Amino acid sequence: MQPFGKRLRSYDGYYIAIALVSTFLCCLLLLPKICPGCGPGTSTLIAFVNALGGGNPLIRYLPIQRTAPGNITLLAIGDSITFGLWSSGPFNGYRLCLLNLLTGTEPVWSVNQTVSPDALFQHVTYVGSSRIGNFSNNRHQGEGGETIARIQYLFERAVENYGAAPDAVLLMAGANDINEDVDLPRAPSRLGDLIDALFWRFPRTVVIVSELTPVKNNATLERRKIAFNEAVPALIEARERLNWKIIGVNMSAVFELPHDMADTLHPSDAGYAKMATEWLRGLTEAKDRGWFDWGADDEDASAIDDG
Numbered sequence: 221m222q223p224f225g226k227r228l229r230s231y232d233g234y235y236i237a238i239a240l241v242s243t244f245l246c247c248l249l250l251l252p253k254i255c256p257g258c259g260p261g262t263s264t265l266i267a268f269v270n271a272l273g274g275g276n277p278l279i280r281y282l283p284i285q286r287t288a289p290g291n292i293t294l295l296a297i298g299d300s301i302t303f304g305l306w307s308s309g310p311f312n313g314y315r316l317c318l319l320n321l322l323t324g325t326e327p328v329w330s331v332n333q334t335v336s337p338d339a340l341f342q343h344v345t346y347v348g349s350s351r352i353g354n355f356s357n358n359r360h361q362g363e364g365g366e367t368i369a370r371i372q373y374l375f376e377r378a379v380e381n382y383g384a385a386p387d388a389v390l391l392m393a394g395a396n397d398i399n400e401d402v403d404l405p406r407a408p409s410r411l412g413d414l415i416d417a418l419f420w421r422f423p424r425t426v427v428i429v430s431e432l433t434p435v436k437n438n439a440t441l442e443r444r445k446i447a448f449n450e451a452v453p454a455l456i457e458a459r460e461r462l463n464w465k466i467i468g469v470n471m472s473a474v475f476e477l478p479h480d481m482a483d484t485l486h487p488s489d490a491g492y493a494k495m496a497t498e499w500l501r502g503l504t505e506a507k508d509r510g511w512f513d514w515g516a517d518d519e520d521a522s523a524i525d526d527g
């Protein structure tokens with residue numbers, strides 16, 4: 221029989237190694253919280269942790285709770301363009317048009333054509349901690365005047381009160397970073413962090429990311445917007461490669477100036493209607509890929525609840 225003291229000593233190294241490795245892993249997992257924007261490593265790390273079982277063990281993440289096939293919950297997140305500044309209702313933004321398109325209720329006018337409603341889903345429910353607009357199903361997470369980093373901060377606070385993950389997220393952010401000239405070279409990387417934060421919380425959700433809408437009558441802002449938008453496809457591709465359910469949409473492709481803009485940064489009713497047609501395109505693509513189908517994946521998702 222070995223002396224107790226000697227045996228303990230032989231295990232000391234393991235304990236120290238385990239402590240060091242745990243500390244290292246904890247630091248890595250907390251990195252997005254401690255230092256938003258710290259490196260391209262974050263999304264790879266999330267993919268790794270998700271592959272091991274899904275979700276960051278240090279962050280409470282939410283499973284999707286599907287009520288019925290054909291029912292979908294949507295989280296519209298972003299800034300004043302998400303809540304619909306200057307649109308009729310007031311403030312229905314793109315959300316009412318999109319709701320009508322998705323449920324087959326009302327057509328909208330886009331580029332030289334009427335986009336007919338398709339009844340892609342039977343019931344659409346918007347989620348989020350705020351409400352605005354003249355219709356009852358008007359929840360959203362549009363944070364007026366806020367930059368990407370602040371939108372992420374406010375999302376992290378709000379999500380604590382979400383009962384479940386939405387089926388899909390509609391994300392457009394960055395207009396205020398551009399307007400206020402906030403560390404623009406790193407603005408796309410902050411958008412990447414916000415996307416990652418969404419996937420941390422909602423590992424199985426479809427995230428549709430929009431490039432920024434056009435700028436009217438301000439060449440400086442237009443230049444900044446173009447630089448920002450040019451970086452967005454790479455952010456999306458990097459996350460597609462991790463097999464995340466992510467799709468990019470491009471509002472500039474359908475906007476016509478000046479009448480689709482109400483002011484420098486905010487769409488008019490016509491512009492918001494076109495935004496709805498682009499979100500519809502993204503959601504249709506996600507549906508065609510089977511990302512909203514009920515299946516093994518979803519049973520799996522509802523089994524994961526470490527609340």
Ligand SMILES: *[C@@H]1O[C@H](CO)[C@@H](O)[C@H](O)[C@H]1NC(C)=O
Pocket residue numbers: 287288291343345
């Ligand atoms: C689908 O959503 C609608 C509207 O929220 C609700 O009335 C209906 O019960 C849902 N269907 C199922 C099967 O949960």
Ligand SMILES: *[C@@H]1O[C@H](CO)[C@@H](O)[C@H](O)[C@H]1NC(C)=O
Pocket residue numbers: 308309310312316354355
């Ligand atoms: C709500 O606003 C829309 C414009 O987006 C308008 O067409 C509609 O008549 C309004 N509905 C009510 C009940 O006020």
Ligand SMILES: *[C@@H]1O[C@H](CO)[C@@H](O)[C@H](O)[C@H]1NC(C)=O
Pocket residue numbers: 331332
């Ligand atoms: C829309 O119509 C105008 C005028 O006929 C034409 O110049 C433009 O190319 C059309 N746009 C698209 C996207 O078809």
Ligand SMILES: *[C@@H]1O[C@H](CO)[C@@H](O)[C@H](O)[C@H]1NC(C)=O
Pocket residue numbers: 399400437438439440441
């Ligand atoms: C363009 O927008 C920036 C930021 O809001 C502002 O400082 C600048 O004065 C604007 N330029 C013009 C020509 O309106």
Ligand SMILES: *[C@@H]1O[C@H](CO)[C@@H](O)[C@H](O)[C@H]1NC(C)=O
Pocket residue numbers: 453470471472473474
């Ligand atoms: C988005 O659309 C605009 C206008 O058509 C185009 O210039 C830009 O290249 C498009 N962006 C992407 C990523 O395709």
